[in-house]
Amino acid sequence: MLTIAAAAAVTLATALQPRDAQAEALLLIEADTGKVLQADNATYPWYPASLTKLMTAYVTLQAVKDKRIALDTLLTVSPTAAAQQPSKMGFAPGTQLTVDNALKMMMVKSANDMAVVLAEGVGGSIDGFSALMNDTAQRLGMTQSHFVNPNGLPADGQVVSARDMGILARAIMRDLPDYEYFVHIPAIKFGRRVTQNFNRLIGRYPGADGMKTGFICASGFNLVASATRDGRRLIAVVLGAASSRERTIKAAELLDRGFGSGTLSWLRPALGTVEGLAPIAAAPPNLRDEVCGPKRKRPAAENEDEVAGGEDNGFRLFAAGFQPTAGPKPAELLAMPAAPAEPVIVYTGPARTGAALIAVAEEEARRQDAQIAQARAARQAKRKHAAKHKPGDSDKAADKAKVTATIDTRAAKPAAPRHNGAAATKDKDAKPAAPKAAAPKAAAAKPAPKPKTASAHPGAPKTAAKPATTGDDAGKRP
Known part of the structure; x- marks a missing residue:
């Protein structure tokens, strides 16, 4: 018994000692109690990416709950919202839609423009809404979180931790039970376009019921996931995975360990509650080179399906008292098709139901x-x-002829002086051209000094018939 207690103490010390923050951050907690079942780098600061939208949804739905706005309130797409980077719906400025539809598009498609539409509708501006987000974070005890935008696009000062995301997930379940369906919609349908939820546990992992994915190069692939079995609900947080597939597998492994922990629970060291995890003062790791660097075979993307499974640490699994549940492995679950589910219809314009909803779709x-x-x-x-x-064959032939003719013409222009100069150089001793008919004409046309010059220099034929500069230029040619 002493040996087991000593092993448990070592495991506890190892669990509380942060690993390399460049690896990843993992957290598994019970939703009802906040009890920590596993924590690795859970209090390291991290870039949230689109996990930010969980806070955007919480602040918006809290406003709905407090009757400051309604789900059927019409919001307008501003130029600022329309200018957001993808992923987005791509609506033109001036387009109107309800809070309800904007929330569904944001949570399923992770639409960045819809996050800004909600922020401007609730907080008046991005800055105003960010202030509401930060006030809410402090009220909930998310002491490591700070927000500067509602969608999680890269920005200085946008930071969370796995601990804080666990606290936020519990708050959504506790404070907004009537609106929780927004975090587990399997798919949306806009006209003919069907968009599946990026959380691939939904419809595949038994009991999966939310919540949100996130990805930018600096953060890696993030996921907050929840699942319920036999009345017990767990929350798993994965930050910094190398691919969308890996984050899903790691979350499924965490949930498997949590649901299978009953038989050896007495071996598991007590890690306290999620609120009690001690924050670590550090800069968030930047995973851009690892996740989006030149070593990747293809560009990283939120909805990629890259084969990159997570490895299981058998010693940590035993020492922490977890026991995997029987059934398909996480990687096998991902290979299965999602359970059939009717996509939720979304649309622009005012709220509609029944026949009017079908008509607008x-x-x-x-x-x-x-x-x-x-x-x-x-x-x-x-x-x-x-x-x-x-160009056809005849056109090609004509073009070729034109090119040839052009080349010949260009070559012919300098040919005459070049030929005369060369002839003058080669035939210095023989002077056949002088006695021809042109010679007397030249002699008659030229003054007396010219013939004298010619007779004085018998070795330079045709020099009298051409200017000296031409002869000099010809002689200078290489």
């Missing part, structure tokens, strides 16, 4: 069909135009 589908047909026609016209003006 069909109208948007027709609009998208028209756009697709127009784009297809434009591509076909471009291909036809290119084929029509593509």
Whole structure:
């Protein structure tokens, strides 16, 4: 028994000692009690990426709960919202939609423009909403978190920790039970476009019921996930995974360990509650080179499906008292198709239900069909135009002849002086051109000193018939 107690003490010390922050941050807690089941780098500062949208949703839904706004309140897409980087819906400035639809688009598609629409609608501006986010974080005890925008796009001062995300996840479940469905919508449908939730545990992992993914190069692949089995709900946080697949596998492994921990729970050292985890003063790691560097075979993306499974540490698993549940392994679960689920219809404009909702969805589908047909026609016209003006064999031959003629003409222009100069150089001893008919004409046309010069220099033929500069220039040619 003493040996087991000593092993447990060593495990506790190891668990509380932070690992290399460049690796990843992991946290597993019980939703009801906040009890920590596993914590690795859980209090290291980290870039949240789109996990930020969990706070955006919390602040917005708290405003709905307090009746400061309503789910059917119409919001307008501003130029600032429309200018956000992807992922986004891409609506033009002036487009209106309800709080309800903006929330669904933000939580499922992770639409950055919709996060700004909500921020401006609730807080008046991005800065105003960020102040509400920070006030809320302090009230909830998220002491390591600070926000400067509502969507998690890269920005100085945008930071959280796995500990703080666990606290926020518990707050959503505790404070907003009537609106929690926003964090586990499997898919949305806008016209004909269906977007699946980036959280791949939904519809695959038994009992999965939320919450949100996030990714920028500096943060790596992040995920806050929850699942419920036999009335027990767990929250897993993964920050800094190398791929979307790896973050999903790691979250599933954490949840498996938590649900299978009953038989050896007496071996597990007490780690306290999530609020009691001691913050670490450090700069957030920047994983850009590891996640988006030149060594990657393809660019990293939020919805990538790259094979990169996480390895299990058997000693840590035993010493912490976890026992994996029977059933498919996490990697096998990801290979399975998601459970069938009807996507939730989203749309622009005022709130609609029943036949009106069906009508607006069909109208948007027709609009998208028209756009697709127009784009297809434009591509076909471009291909036809290119084929029509593509040079044929005769055109190629004509072009080749023109090129040849051009080259010959250019070559012929300097040929005459070059030939005369060369002839003059080669035939210095023989002077056949002088006695020709041109010679007497030249003699008659020239004054007396010229013939004398010619007779004085018999070895330079044709020099009398040409200017001296021409002869000099010819002699200077290489």
